[in-house]
Amino acid sequence: MRKLINAPESMVDEMLQGIYAAHPDQVRYVSGDLRCLVSAHVKKGKVGIATGGGSGHLPLFLGYVGEGMLDGCCVGGVFQSPSAMQMLEVTKAIDSGAGVLYIYGNYGGDVMNFDMAAEMAGAEGIRVEQVLGAEDVASAPKGNEGKRRGVAGIFYMYKIAGALAAEMVALEQVKSVAQTVAANVRTMGVALSACTIPEAGKPTFEIEEEKMEIGMGIHGEPGVRKGPLVAADRIVDEMLESILPDLPYQRGDEVSVLINGLGATPKEELYVFFRRVAESLSKSGIHIYHPYIGEFATSMEMAGASISLLKLDAELKRLLDSPANTPFFVQR
Amino acid sequence: MRKLINAPESMVDEMLQGIYAAHPDQVRYVSGDLRCLVSAHVKKGKVGIATGGGSGHLPLFLGYVGEGMLDGCCVGGVFQSPSAMQMLEVTKAIDSGAGVLYIYGNYGGDVMNFDMAAEMAGAEGIRVEQVLGAEDVASAPKGNEGKRRGVAGIFYMYKIAGALAAEMVALEQVKSVAQTVAANVRTMGVALSACTIPEAGKPTFEIEEEKMEIGMGIHGEPGVRKGPLVAADRIVDEMLESILPDLPYQRGDEVSVLINGLGATPKEELYVFFRRVAESLSKSGIHIYHPYIGEFATSMEMAGASISLLKLDAELKRLLDSPANTPFFVQR
């Protein structure tokens, strides 16, 4: 295990201590629980947006709490859901009367806990709505979208719903724009190596050097196909062949592209990837607007990358472009 | 080799093509040479700041070309210096009469090429000054600072000199503030794994799993000591023991801290690192102001991290805090 940590079981809490020490003006925690993180600036009357999920995916999830994005986030252990009670505490802390929207990824444990939290919050008189990120085309076939995993594309839901919420609109509108994003984003990933959960001490699976798994999930869920590692351009082509027809994305569409590094893959390679995406979309007559290239949803030191496409309209473009300022994401 | 690339020898140029495709509003290239990158917004009468060095260190070097930071950058092959002629082209493109400051890392090849470029630029009537980043305390002992390598701390030189240049002051002032930063920053790193130059195809050296090398340079230059990988807190303590007395940083000082990931090390671990730095500095009565935690100077997929400290005064704080907007670094 090649990790700069102390005791594996204290990694998550020590990471959180580091985050509060580094960003005291931006985030704080509630209920005396480090894992219940909220923005230091909860705005009266604004719809609150909360998310949550397992640790090990920074900047996901808590990294997007801040101006123009999210208001609160619960994190669990590495790749483990936080609890419904923790979500309830965050919900209570960020509700200022306008209700709270949960945006999170479609994973069994998370769904159940957010459902439970929503019921509990409802019992306390807080209006809660939920929208799931479920855009990994490799995780279930078209027609069975409800079974799909949520991966890096959730960034777009945070960004756009967060921007609209900042305009002080009602919960229904924020929910509706989040649903629009969810409906218009698709992702596919490729993994070149596994990662190690600190408490486990060794990778839960292995990918041989010079091999890859296309469609693998960010916790190592099985993908579409394992095979020899081929040239980046061919990988991009194969991924776009799955992504483009799924929505479908068509000639004349405007899309934002998110090239997401899974952790160990250097930015140099992400740009090699983007180059081919740009080339290919341009051939298909699809116009790229405001691409994002970097690490947005990682699996610790996993090597690999994902491509997300978001189909845009004028409203989404405006919200995508609006400023944001969180400990892990800044846009002017 | 676990890389998302096409032919190894085309990696750098394809990466650059990706960068120009992604950020056409921010950067462009001159002389028909992808490797001669300049800001899309060269401001008349402003001192130009240029940097350069080998590829494989993103966001270093070209990632910091943009508003409030640098104006131009030449990149070479992976870990290879660009040529003096390329530097001359960038120098000519960004000079608008106020002269040009070169800020770059203290590596033999780079120094010689920038020297040669400065002579050539001088022959063409462009005023050029140079300030070197040379803050790796592990690379040469105190008293022999001129032999030290430049590593992640150069980020502070870019940030602060760039902010001052944006205020339209004279070349001498920009040079002087860059020298002040250079004199007040110290860095030390630790590596947990090597990285692979694509054209070489395999790591130039190896670090066994569960081993580390403290003080190793960002190209794998030998460090202070190899040994078993110990707890993060102990590594931080050992690094601070070298960094603090070197300037020295003392009780009552205000410092910015930069925790830099070398590539494969996840942000989770960088925050575990920062937590201990904050704890330790607080015990020493050193106050942390505006820390930075993330990837600022990498070695592709190398695992490891570095700690940089910059001693601040009121002027440096003001310049550190001023906004910046580049393809790889945004600050509001």
Next chain:
Amino acid sequence: MKALLTIEDIKLIFIRCSEIMNKNRQALLDLDAACGDGDLGLTMTKGFAAAAAAARNYSGNDAGKLFLAAGMAIAGSAPSTMGTLIASGFMRVGKEAAGREAMATVDCAAMMISFLDGIMARGKSKPGDKTIIDSLMPAAETLRQGENKPLAEAWADALEAAEQGVERARGMRAVHGRAAYYGDASIGKDDAGARVGMLIVKAFAEYVA
């Protein structure tokens, strides 16, 4: 032989359940690793340790409150899929059993039905989905059919039914959770959650034997 489970009995059953999970820790880890993320042994030992502690600390005389406290303890300490499902089940039992001070076989049957209702509502799942339901449902039905039998006999039958349920689940195709990603490849593999359901039944059966 017991004819009624008192509050104290129920507390001891939670403690036994925690012991059983500890004993089966490695087996659950291995089962979950084959088709999931391999954490079930950790979450179940943690969750039931918390449930046992909550039960031990409960000083009232309301079985409903006792189950609720145990459920909340599991929800807070083991927020995985299985932990949350079991927590939801016990919390539902807590609602249905509110005010009760002791449980006969017929009440145990009702408890199992509520437990299952809580799980199915939370998991949006049904028998045949290759989950914990597939061991609990046969046990619940057996208890209901034997609701006039003494506790020991009824729970022994229920355990047998649960064990058969585990066997039958093996041939099913997973449609929920991580195992679902394996699709047809899940057929023929044991379901870790079904085994957890059986172990819970086992705690009752062993206690009343």
Next chain:
Amino acid sequence: MKALLTIEDIKLIFIRCSEIMNKNRQALLDLDAACGDGDLGLTMTKGFAAAAAAARNYSGNDAGKLFLAAGMAIAGSAPSTMGTLIASGFMRVGKEAAGREAMATVDCAAMMISFLDGIMARGKSKPGDKTIIDSLMPAAETLRQGENKPLAEAWADALEAAEQGVERARGMRAVHGRAAYYGDASIGKDDAGARVGMLIVKAFAEYVA
């Protein structure tokens, strides 16, 4: 036997030098890998191929311009430490030899001095630092001492001196470039740059032999 190097001769020497670098590619890679970043075989073959091409393309009759063109070609194509140093050396020669149409032994000696001056100015280095200088300097001195000898004899002596320089450099301690990070550990190891210097001398020596 040649008494004068013409422009055409100098061009052919650059071509021979490129061939020699190709032949020594792996040796240079290995030497540089031991104490540096292991790229010297790549940069030298690249740089001298460019120099040879520039020489071939030069159509004038000014040795100075020819050396300048070769130096610029190396600077542009091999901007490593060694490439830049050699480029600086040839560019200095270009300045000093400006206007010359042919070179006798005495001019070769002057050329080597300028070459070294260019390198030392650029590298801020001196004899004894365990660099290319330690093979070139003895060669230059030998050429000067033999400036009245015929080209073949003078260059043969220079090559011998350069080879001895490579040997002597082995015992030195590196103070420049990546090798310097190894400090005392560099003592006893061959210096890759010193070998490059010797190979350049060899190109002249073989050509005029």
